[in-house]
């Protein structure tokens with residue numbers, strides 16, 4: 459039986475990532491807003507673009523706190539952010555969706571999202587992902603590391619120095635693996651399962667642009683930041 463322990467520098471890395479992640483809390487209130495009222499497809503689309511815009515801004519702040527990220531080639535920094543923004547947004551949405559709320563609130567939230575204006579064909583893959591994240595009952599540290607690992611994916615389009623990105627991602631993967639063994643000793647497959655979610659997350663990337671343009675309304679407007687980050691307009 460392998461004795462797993464977190465080293466001093468891994469504890470320091472965990473603290474840096476977890477603290478940076480905890481500062482990244484804004485879109486939490488979107489669930490509260492959705493529970494308050496039923497909105498039109500137009501209002502929901504506006505809410506989505508506002509939430510997504512602020513989430514991207516917060517994601518950039520989180521990324522800047524990943525040790526070594528700011529030492530990467532500048533074009534590669536942009537390529538990593540652009541390549542991971544949609545996945546990080548869906549990962550965040552899954553975490554918001556999975557948060558236990560008072561009786562019946564989770565069902566209301568799901569219903570509001572189902573009737574928000576998103577077209578039928580995308581609900582199954584999106585909710586399948588949300589539920590597959592929910593059943594894992596990830597702790598904050600795991601969520602933070604998984605987000606950092608998603609951002610530090612070496613094979614994003616246009617990344618020049620992939621080895622430099624691998625060197626940053628590896629310690630995160632090693633730390634997450636140890637955390638999973640210590641946090642979920644009764645689930646030896648837990649770490650592999652988490653990484654499997656990242657594969658499922660990539661499939662949502664392909665649906666993303668179409669999910670937006672097929673939103674049940676005319677004239678979809680995006681903020682300049684979202685035009686940069688999303689492949690729309």
Ligand SMILES: COc1ccc(-c2nc3ccccc3n2[C@H](C(=O)NC2CCCCC2)C2CCCCC2)c(OC)c1
Pocket residue numbers: 485486488489492502503505506509510513547548550551552554555570571574576666669670
């Ligand atoms: C591209 O298509 C879609 C469809 C649905 C969502 C979504 N899934 C959610 C699960 C839990 C709570 C909110 C959720 N959302 C929207 C939202 O506000 N997402 C925020 C994005 C930034 C990070 C926090 C969540 C809602 C959906 C209902 C109408 C108003 C927007 C979504 O979030 C990427 C993207």
